[in-house]
Amino acid sequence: MKKIKVGIIGPGNIGQDLMIKLSREELLELACVVGIAETPGLQRARAMGADASPLGVDYLIENHSDIDIVFDATSAKAHEAASEKLQKAGYFTLDLTPAAIGPYCIPAVNLNEAVLAEPELNLVTCAGQATTPMVAAINAVADVYYAETISSISSKSAGPGTRANIDEFTQTTRKALMNVGGADEARTLIILNPAEPPIFMSNTIYTRVRNLDMKKIEQAAYHQLETMKSYVPGYRFKTPPFLKDPHDDIVMMVVEVEGMGDYLPVYAGNLDIINTAAIAIAKAKAQQILGG
Amino acid sequence: MANIKITDTTLRDGSHSVTHQFSLDEIRRITQALDETGIDIIEVGHGDGLQGSTCNYGFSKESELDMIRMAVKTAKKAQIAVLLIPGIGTVPDLEKVHNLGAQVVRVATHVTEADISAQHIIAAKQMGFFVVGFLMMAHRAPVDTVVTEALKMESYGADVVYATDSAGAMLPEDVRARVSALRAALRVPVGFHAHNNLGLAIGNSLAALDAGATYIDGSLGGLGAGAGNAATETLIAVLKRREISINSNLYTAIDSCSQVLRPILEGHGIHAPNMQDPLMLGYAGVYSSFMLHAKRAAKRFNVDYRDIILEAGRREAVGGQEDWLYEIAENISKA
Numbered sequence: 001m002k003k004i005k006v007g008i009i010g011p012g013n014i015g016q017d018l019m020i021k022l023s024r025e026e027l028l029e030l031a032c033v034v035g036i037a038e039t040p041g042l043q044r045a046r047a048m049g050a051d052a053s054p055l056g057v058d059y060l061i062e063n064h065s066d067i068d069i070v071f072d073a074t075s076a077k078a079h080e081a082a083s084e085k086l087q088k089a090g091y092f093t094l095d096l097t098p099a100a101i102g103p104y105c106i107p108a109v110n111l112n113e114a115v116l117a118e119p120e121l122n123l124v125t126c127a128g129q130a131t132t133p134m135v136a137a138i139n140a141v142a143d144v145y146y147a148e149t150i151s152s153i154s155s156k157s158a159g160p161g162t163r164a165n166i167d168e169f170t171q172t173t174r175k176a177l178m179n180v181g182g183a184d185e186a187r188t189l190i191i192l193n194p195a196e197p198p199i200f201m202s203n204t205i206y207t208r209v210r211n212l213d214m215k216k217i218e219q220a221a222y223h224q225l226e227t228m229k230s231y232v233p234g235y236r237f238k239t240p241p242f243l244k245d246p247h248d249d250i251v252m253m254v255v256e257v258e259g260m261g262d263y264l265p266v267y268a269g270n271l272d273i274i275n276t277a278a279i280a281i282a283k284a285k286a287q288q289i290l291g292g
Numbered sequence: 293m294a295n296i297k298i299t300d301t302t303l304r305d306g307s308h309s310v311t312h313q314f315s316l317d318e319i320r321r322i323t324q325a326l327d328e329t330g331i332d333i334i335e336v337g338h339g340d341g342l343q344g345s346t347c348n349y350g351f352s353k354e355s356e357l358d359m360i361r362m363a364v365k366t367a368k369k370a371q372i373a374v375l376l377i378p379g380i381g382t383v384p385d386l387e388k389v390h391n392l393g394a395q396v397v398r399v400a401t402h403v404t405e406a407d408i409s410a411q412h413i414i415a416a417k418q419m420g421f422f423v424v425g426f427l428m429m430a431h432r433a434p435v436d437t438v439v440t441e442a443l444k445m446e447s448y449g450a451d452v453v454y455a456t457d458s459a460g461a462m463l464p465e466d467v468r469a470r471v472s473a474l475r476a477a478l479r480v481p482v483g484f485h486a487h488n489n490l491g492l493a494i495g496n497s498l499a500a501l502d503a504g505a506t507y508i509d510g511s512l513g514g515l516g517a518g519a520g521n522a523a524t525e526t527l528i529a530v531l532k533r534r535e536i537s538i539n540s541n542l543y544t545a546i547d548s549c550s551q552v553l554r555p556i557l558e559g560h561g562i563h564a565p566n567m568q569d570p571l572m573l574g575y576a577g578v579y580s581s582f583m584l585h586a587k588r589a590a591k592r593f594n595v596d597y598r599d600i601i602l603e604a605g606r607r608e609a610v611g612g613q614e615d616w617l618y619e620i621a622e623n624i625s626k627a
Contacts, residue, residue, distance in 0.1 A: 148347045155405060163407045167382040187346055190379040194404040194432075206347040250347050 003029035004286035007060050007067045007091075009082065010074035011041025011052070013159070014096060017263035018071055018275050019048060025279065027286040031067050034060045057082045061089045068092060068289055069282050075161050076100075076168075083120065092285050093120035094278045098161070098168050100124075104176050107280040108133035108227045116285050125169050126270035127151035127188060128176040129277045130203045130235070130257055135181035137224035138241075138251065141216040142209035147183035149173070149205050152191045154198030157268040166190065183207070198267035201257040202238065208249050217241050217251055231280040232273050234258030234266070295537045296501065299333040299483075299509045300326050300524050302553065303363065304375055306515035308339035310560045312352040316362045318556050319354070322512070323366040325548035330540040331524070333396050335373040336363040339517060341400065342374055342381030342389065357388060364393035371395040371422070378408045383415045390419045399445075400426035400456070403433040406441035413448035424483065424507070425450035431461040435469050439477045452481045452507050457496060460489025460518055464499035475504035483507030486522045488514055493522035494530060501536070512549040513564050515557075525549050525568055529575040542575070543598060572598050576605030585614040589621035599624050 004027055008015045011033050019041075022030045033045035033052045045052035053059040060070070070091040072079045079099040086093045095102055102120035105111060106129060115121055123129065131149040138144055151173075162169055170188045177186035193199050209217070221241045228235040238254040257269030264271045303322055307314060314322075319336065326334050336359055338344030338352045345352040352359070356374075363372045373396035374389050375381075386397060397416045399409045409425065416423045425445030430438055442453040455470045462470075467484060474482045484500030486493040486509065497508050510524030525545040531538050546568045557564050569587065573580050578601050586604070590597035603620045604613075 146347075150348050158408075160407075163405075164410060166378045166408045167384075167411060170379065170382065187343070189346070189348065192379070192402065192405045192408065194402065204348070208347070244347070252347075 001026060002290060003027055004069060004289055005029050005031040005064075005067045006069040006071065006282060007032040007034070007064055008045075009034055009057050009060065009070060009072045010078070011035045011039055011045060012073065013264060014073040014271060014275060015071075016041050016044055017271065018073060018278070019045060019050075020262040021260075021275055021279055023048060025283065027283055027290065028069075028279070032060050032064045057085060061085060069094065069285055071278055071282070072097060076165070087119045094281055095120055095122045096274055096278055098125065098165060098172055100172055104128070104180050105277075105281055106132045106136075106176065106180050107231060107277050107284075108224060109136040109180050111281060111284055113288075116288055121281060123274050123278055124176045124180075125173045126153070126201065126274050127169070127190060127203065128173040129273045130201065130255060130270070131173070131205050132176050132181040133224050133228055134205050134221060134253065134255065135177050135183055135186075135207060137220040138207045138209065138217050139182035141220045142207070142211045142213060142251075144181070144183040144207045144209050145185065146208040147177045147181060147186040147206065148188070149177065149203060150189045150191065151270070152193050152199065152202045153270045154201070154267050155192045155194040156198045157201070157264070157270055158192050198265070200267055201269040201273075203255050203257070205253050205255065206244070207251045209251060212249050214241070214243065214251075221253060232257065232276050234260065234269055234272070295506065296531060297332045297507045298524065298527065298538060298540055299335055299373065299507065300331045300511055301335040301509055301521060302326065302511040302515050302524070303359075304335040304337050304341075305339060305517055305521055306511045307337070307352075308517040309515050309520070309562065310557070311350050312338050312345065313560065314353065314359075316354050316358055319359055319362050320366050321552055321556065322548070323363045325544070325552040326512070327367045327370045329524075329544040329548050330538075331370050332539055333373050334363060334367060334370045335375060335398065336360055337374050340375075340380060341377045342385040344377075344380060357392060360389045360392045360394050373398060373424075375400060375426070376412055377401070378412050383412055386412065386416055386421070387419065390421065394421075396422045396424065398424040398426045398454070399450070400428050403427045403430045403438060403441055406444040409445060410448045413445060413450055417449040423450050425453040426456050426485070427454060428456045428458045430455040430470055431457060431459060431466060435473045438470050439473050442474050442478055446478050446480050450480060452483050453478060454483035454485055454507065455500075456485040457487055460487030460493070462492070462496055463490075464492065464495055467496045467499040468503045471500045471503035471505045481506045483509070485509040487516065488519040488521065491519075493520070494526055497522045497527060498530065501534075512545075512553040513567065515553065515564075523549070523567065526571050529571050533575060546571070546598070569597065572601045576601045578604045578609060579611045581611070582609070582614055582617060586617045589617045592618070593621040593625040595621050595624045
């Protein structure tokens with residue numbers, strides 16, 4: 001079967017997890033990984049048969065016109081510097097950083113031909129990937145006028161980038177809840193929890209709705225749960241939708257995300273969900289390119 | 293110049309007790325009472341800080357900007373503080389309250405997560421805030437971790453760093469260990485915020501002061517989450533007994549609680565016990581059974597109950613001499 005070649009910029013935790021996940025894909029072939037220093041991540045890439053270089057994004061552009069799709073798993077700053085070069089070189093770029101230059105893509109909600117035609121897409125945040133699908137599902141049947149999400153992640157899974165830019169994390173997630181999830185207004189909170197052993201990513205989703213039909217809401221949520229499980233196997237309800245107060249319009253639910261335990265441990269479901277979402281998009285793009 | 297700075301959080305931590313339903317007029321009256329008491333810093337807002345008004349924590353009756361505006365307008369001497377918990381509040385929220393005249397921000401993180409406060413502390417310093425780093429749940433981490441995290445906040449520019457006993461779980465020795473280690477490691481002053489869940493709020497505050505803390509928190513009547521904070525009026529009494537220099541006045545603090553806060557709480561369906569009258573007995577060293585007699589004598593001669601207790605203490609009355617209270621009251625009424 002013909003495969004679409006892909007590249008990774010940034011062979012850190014996220015990048016190495018992507019490598020393992022990509023090795024299971026039938027339509028995607030890892031051709032090149034670049035970093036800015038010789039690291040174990042590059043060694044791993046070579047061991048997996050990919051070209052690997054510490055000479056950064058320029059190396060990838062100069063040597064790999066065979067690649068169609070690039071995953072950028074660096075930092076917002078690095079991506080801002082690389083974005084234009086990547087677009088100019090004609091790669092379909094999946095931005096896993098908080099730079100948010102391209103439109104947001106949450107596969108369960110808006111993975112369609114229009115977004116696949118964009119030169120680059122942004123993967124929002126882990127909280128955005130975990131919570132927006134449920135808000136969108138409820139919005140479709142009940143008209144959400146306010147969404148609020150609280151994502152608790154283990155301290156160990158929050159990297160220095162997230163920690164230094166916690167405001168951008170909540171603001172980006174909030175925008176996704178509105179622009180992709182369809183909520184009229186939204187809030188996002190994030191909590192870091194240092195408990196040992198580390199907690200799984202836990203997301204509480206509140207939606208205030210205009211058409212309070214719990215049966216329809218439950219059906220929509222369970223249907224979305226199946227969609228999520230198709231690309232995030234460890235996505236599950238800790239508590240399915242219920243009315244927080246029988247006399248109010250606040251629907252509450254709690255979803256947990258267990259990672260696949262590839263490079264990142266299972267508790268890092270928050271990191272896993274971004275990677276699985278990026279791969280779901282890459283697969284759809286590959287199918288499009290292959291004309292399937 | 294006071295040695296110890298008192299921050300009163302009746303209008304922030306105390307908001308939990310009224311599920312964040314203080315009205316603007318109540319905020320005005322409490323701010324005025326605290327300002328007249330001589331409180332150095334008055335913290336105002338939703339119990340969970342800026343942007344805390346949510347499904348998760350409960351919605352405030354008033355907008356946070358209106359609350360801050362009212363407090364700033366009312367306070368003549370005290371500085372107005374806000375709480376910002378990174379992950380809930382953001383730098384743009386801070387800019388808004390800065391424009392309204394808030395002067396102090398307490399940036400709070402879980403005790404092991406200080407690095408998420410960097411962007412807020414740095415931005416707050418640039419705006420000109422006096423910045424307090426607030427390490428919450430400080431009982432959860434060993435002493436060396438508390439120090440490491442506090443040093444981070446100091447390096448971002450915090451002017452004070454607090455060990456915060458959010459769960460009211462610390463024993464006095466836990467407080468001493470943390471505060472003294474912070475004192476030894478930090479260049480900036482150290483603060484302590486107590487909760488009374490184990491009945492140790494005042495005792496732990498004293499332990500913190502003994503270990504070198506110079507910033508201490510209270511709230512009128514101890515109003516606050518869980519069993520509440522150290523009662524401001526009791527804290528003032530105890531500090532005065534220690535002859536520690538503070539800006540606050542004891543009688544005004546007591547009146548703020550019994551004549552301003554408690555009637556407001558009645559309106560919220562909260563019947564707070566009167567702990568202000570008995571605190572005078574401890575302050576003056578007077579036999580506890582004298583309280584009700586002194587109140588009757590005060591009523592009979594239309595004098596201040598507290599002056600009777602102070603005089604009984606001065607005269608070194610002993611158990612059994614309740615009869616002296618009427619004589620004292622009568623004398624005060626003629627003075």
